[in-house]
Amino acid sequence: MGEQSRRQAYIQARQLEDFIGQAPATNAATLAVWLIFYIGLRDNMAAIPLILSGLIMFVACASRILIWHSYQKQPETRAAESWRWRYTIATGGIGVAWSLLYFSLLDFQDLSVVAPVLMLFFGIAGTAAIALSSYMPAFMLYSYPQIATLIAMILAQTQINLSFLMFTVLIYALLITLYARQMGQRNRRQLALSADNAGLVHELGEEVEQREAIIQQRTQALRDSNLQLERQIQHREAAEKAVQVQYTLLRSVLNSTTDLIYYKDYRNEDGLYLGCNQAFADFLGRDIEQITGKNDIALFGQVTGGLRRLDDRETMANGHGTQEAWVTYPDGHKVLLSTLRTPFRDDANEIVGVLAIARDITEQKKSEQTLRRQQQALQHLAHHDQLTGLPNRLKLIETVGKAIGEAIDHGTQLAVLFVDLDHFKDINDSLGHTIGDQLLVAISQRLKKSVRAADMVARLGGDEFTVLIRDLKDEQGAIEVGEKILDAFREAVSIDSHTLKITGSVGISLYPRDGDDTETLLRNADAAMYRSKRDGRNAARLYAADMTEQAMARLALESQLHEAIRNEEFTVRYQPQVDMRSGSVVGAEALLRWNHPMHGLIGPDQFIDVAEDTGLIIDIGAWVLEQACRQREAWKRAGIMQLTMAVNISARQMLDPRFADTVREKVVSAGCNPHEVELEITEGLLIQHPENARRTLQTFRDMGIQVAVDDFGTGYSSLAYLKQYPISKLKIDASFVRDIQHDSNDQAIASAVIALGRSLDLDVIAEGVETGEQSAILIRHGCFLAQGYLYSRSLDAAGFQRFVEQRSGAVLPHPIA
Ligand SMILES: Nc1nc2c(ncn2[C@@H]2O[C@@H]3COP(=O)(O)O[C@H]4[C@@H](O)[C@H](n5cnc6c(=O)[nH]c(N)nc65)O[C@@H]4COP(=O)(O)O[C@H]3[C@H]2O)c(=O)[nH]1
Structure with missing residues (x-):
């Protein structure tokens, strides 16, 4: 609804309210006046108009009361125009009833009658001008029949000249009409004003409501943002706490390690220390606070500081790198530090500094060296016989393999001599292992002496030795070595109080004649050695093909004996x-x-x-x-x-x-x-x-x-x-x-x-x-x-x-x- 029509509706509603709302009072007054008037003048009234006047008065008043009652009961229909014209008709009925009452008067030439009638008329017309001014048709339906009746009755009587009265009535009628109209207009203006005020109040109310809504919204938004802010603060506090915990942890971790840790800021040229751990501070003999914010030149002087700066620059240019260097602690003890330098970056992924972790590797180096020595010892142990210090079977196999390779390359020959001590078991069993071991050591030394340094004497275990001869000229050369070995046995060996005479049996196989791989050469030398044993021991025999058969037969015999x-x-x-x-x-x-x-x-x-x-x-x-x-x-x-x-x-x-x-x-x-x-x-x-x-x-x-x-x-x-x-x-x-x-x-x-x-x-x-x-x-x-x-x-x-x-x-x- 537009503002104008809303305003109009308001005015009409208020007019109707004023118009119908006065019904009880005006009806009561109307009936009272009608009765008084009847009582006062009943003797001068004609019966029929009087009765009609009474009936119409009663019906009209009753109608107005009913209309008023219905109007009050149905507030939702109050805006309807029907109330107005229904009430106007009823009001018109009262006007008619008054007119009939005037008409019933018989002696209208008697001034004692005329005067009260006019007074009555002036009274009720004046009252009507006020009460019905809000709706002029009602006023006119109410007043004008009375005016017309009075003028007609004045004109109709002939006995006295009442024309002045007629004019008086007319002028009065004009005046109250104007007055009613004026009252109506004033009333409308007031209502319009009131409507405007109401509109203003309404608008103000709406404005206030809107403002309140906005204020509420703002208050709620403020509350929400406060809540959010509080949460953010809580989160931030929690995060800060977590960061603090992390920081404390990190610091404790950094300080719990013996590694020296420090990091420098190279966003400017200085390379200022951003932080370090306690181990690094101890290394410098200073407090952490004395290091943080300083650069290497301030801490180590122009030369050392300059070198460190160069190292850092290289790290930033080439990525991480490790250096090992001996350094001296303030108390004078020297350590070998292994320093790992790593560049670190900022949020924009720019390299902004260097993190260094230096570890004391003095002990580690020592244990590495010890380990290396142990490994060498183990290696030696794995390849050498513990008792005699000679190469063992493993080493021999490796060496013979290599020697075969060399012989292939150079087109030379090799000899493998298998040496077994005769009746060594007897010595071991009778004189004990200690003597037996000493004898083996003595024999091993003699065997080494009987060959060239380039040749190899190995102990395969027990009383078995093997000699590898490289660069062999011919078969005769191998036999000569065999003889030299037998000679080595000739002199008795003195161990403690024992003088031991022992001989050896030697078997010889030649590369490439008797085999072209290590295993075959060793096996054939072994077979030749058995032949020399069988031939009475203390002899050297070259391998011959039939020896393998004999060696096999011997092996077979051994298992058959079991x-x-x-x-x-x-x-x-x-x-x-x-x-x-x-x-x-x-x-x-x-x-x-x-x-x-x-x-x-x-x-x-x-x-x-x-x-x-x-x-x-x-x-x-x-x-x-x-x-x-x-x-x-x-x-x-x-x-x-x-x-x-x-x-x-x-x-x-x-x-x-x-x-x-x-x-x-x-x-x-x-x-x-x-x-x-x-x-x-x-x-x-x-x-x-x-x-x-x-x-x-x-x-x-x-x-x-x-x-x-x-x-x-x-x-x-x-x-x-x-x-x-x-x-x-x-x-x-x-x-x-x-x-x-x-x-x-x-x-x-x-x-x-x-x-x-x-x-x-x-x-x-x-x-x-x-x-x-x-x-x-x-x-x-x-x-x-x-x-x-x-x-x-x-x-x-x-x-x-x-x-x-x-x-x-x-x-x-x-x-x-
Ligand atoms: N040509 C010839 N030979 C004769 C004559 N009279 C005896 N013999 C042989 O000479 C060997 C004598 O035994 P030995 O000298 O102890 O020699 C024995 C002995 O050293 C060993 N032997 C035999 N039995 C055992 C034993 O139970 N334990 C041990 N450890 N060795 C044994 O075997 C060797 C040979 O034993 P056998 O073959 O039984 O050979 C025996 C025997 O049969 C003869 O007139 N002419």
């Missing part, structure tokens, strides 16, 4: 020992046989060497002794009483520290008389291991067991050493017996042995007696005991028993001892 022990494939045969004068059997020599599942019966010469080398002879020998002792007891039960059971003992067995116990156990467990047991040892054992042999032989003597020296005469037998040992018998080796009838030397040796035995009060027995002639010569020289094919080959137990029984004279009624 199996033979497990499968009990061994058996013992017995060769009778007889008194050549009577032919009676005085003893038996137990001889080992291998009943091979495929090759049949195999003699000991085929496998004893391998059994000795591998140590299997210890178990096999113990088994033979056990069998022999049991057999001796079995024969005793069969009536063969006087008989010595001879059992061969190898050097390896003798040097076994448990051997004496083994012998005791086997003899005792078989229930055998120790005096009837004879152990045959070789002459070589007595020469090579005199100490050990003496100790063990004394033990046997104490037990009552007899000892015979086998193969006597083949070694360096001497009266001197024989006297030292508790032995009871010498066996003349078959090699002297074989040609005794033809060879005067053999006869002389045999005769000397017999004489020696006699002088030392030892029994002497000849072995390998095959002919009567040999027997006769031996008897003539004073040797009466013998064994040989002349009397019997080796027999199984039953055969032996039969052999003895056939020679009844051999069964003697009482034992020898």
Whole structure:
């Protein structure tokens, strides 16, 4: 709604309100006046107009009251124009009722009537001019019928001249009409003013409301922004707190490290220290505050400071870099610092400074050096033999590989010499490992001396050495080196109180003739070394193709021997020992046989060497002794009483520290008389291991067991050493017996042995007696005991028993001892 129409509506509403709102008062006054007037003039009134006037008055007043009542009850319809004209009609009805009341007057020529009527008219018309001025049609409908009636009644009466009254009425009517109009206009103006005021108040109200709304909005916005501000402040405070915590942490981290940390600002030329940790401050002997904000020239002077600045500039130009330098602390101690310099950037990613972390690496350097030395030592250890300091197998393999490469490049030859000490195990077993080790060291030094510096001597382990000869001219050169090595052994080695004589067996393989890789060369040299062992040791042999087969066969034999022990494939045969004068059997020599599942019966010469080398002879020998002792007891039960059971003992067995116990156990467990047991040892054992042999032989003597020296005469037998040992018998080796009838030397040796035995009060027995002639010569020289094919080959137990029984004279009624 526009402002104008809203204003108009307001005025109309207020006019209607004033117009209808006066109904109760004006009606009451109208009815009261009508009654008073009736009461006062009823005698002069005509009945019909009076009744009509009363009825119309009553209806009109009632209508106005009803209209007013409805108007009050329906505020929503108050603006409707219908109220106005309905109330106007009712008001017009009252005007008509008044007119009828005037018309009912009979004596209108009587002034006592006319006067009150006019007074009444002037009164109610004047009141109407005020009460109905807001709506002129109502005023006119109310007043003009009365005016017209009065003028008509004035004009109608003829008795007195009342024309002045008519004019009076007319003038009054004009005046109150004007007055009503004026009142109406004034009223409208006031209402308009009031409407304007109301509009202004309304606008003001709206303005105030708007302002209040704005103020509320602003207040709310202010509150929100305050809240936001508060939150921001809280966040900022929390962030600042977090930053502070971080800063404190960072500072504590920086200060907890022993590394020197500092950072400089190069946004200007100075390179001022932005900060540093306590370690750096301690290094400078200052407080952190004394460093921060200063530059290197201020802290270190023109020269050092200038150099540091140059370093920083280089870092900023080229990125991070590390430097190592010795520096001195204020207290004078020197350390090696490793300094890592890194450029750092600002928010715009511009390099603005340098961060440096310096670490004391003095100890680290030392431990690196120690580690390097340890690694070198380990490297040395990994490639060298600890005992002799010689290169070990690993180093040898590497070196031979390289040497082969060089030989290929230069078209030269190589030689690999495999050196194995003969009977070294015996020395180790008898004299102990300490002596054995010292011997190995001594031999290793001799081996090194026997070759050129460019050649290599390596120890493969145990008593095995390998020599690598480079730039070999020909095969002869290798043989010469082999000979030199054998020469190195010739002189006895003195260790503590022992004088040890040892020999070596050498096998030689040549590159490229015998192999073109390390493994083949080593394997073939090993095979050649075995050949020299088999050929009697203390020799050097060049590799030949058949040696590989032999070495393989030897390996196969070794594994078969293990199996033979497990499968009990061994058996013992017995060769009778007889008194050549009577032919009676005085003893038996137990001889080992291998009943091979495929090759049949195999003699000991085929496998004893391998059994000795591998140590299997210890178990096999113990088994033979056990069998022999049991057999001796079995024969005793069969009536063969006087008989010595001879059992061969190898050097390896003798040097076994448990051997004496083994012998005791086997003899005792078989229930055998120790005096009837004879152990045959070789002459070589007595020469090579005199100490050990003496100790063990004394033990046997104490037990009552007899000892015979086998193969006597083949070694360096001497009266001197024989006297030292508790032995009871010498066996003349078959090699002297074989040609005794033809060879005067053999006869002389045999005769000397017999004489020696006699002088030392030892029994002497000849072995390998095959002919009567040999027997006769031996008897003539004073040797009466013998064994040989002349009397019997080796027999199984039953055969032996039969052999003895056939020679009844051999069964003697009482034992020898
Ligand atoms: N040509 C010829 N030979 C004769 C004659 N009379 C006996 N023989 C052989 O000479 C060897 C005598 O044994 P040895 O000298 O102790 O020599 C033995 C001995 O050193 C060793 N041996 C045998 N059995 C054992 C044993 O149980 N333990 C040990 N450690 N060695 C044993 O094997 C070697 C050889 O034993 P065998 O082959 O049984 O050979 C035996 C025997 O059969 C003869 O008139 N003419």
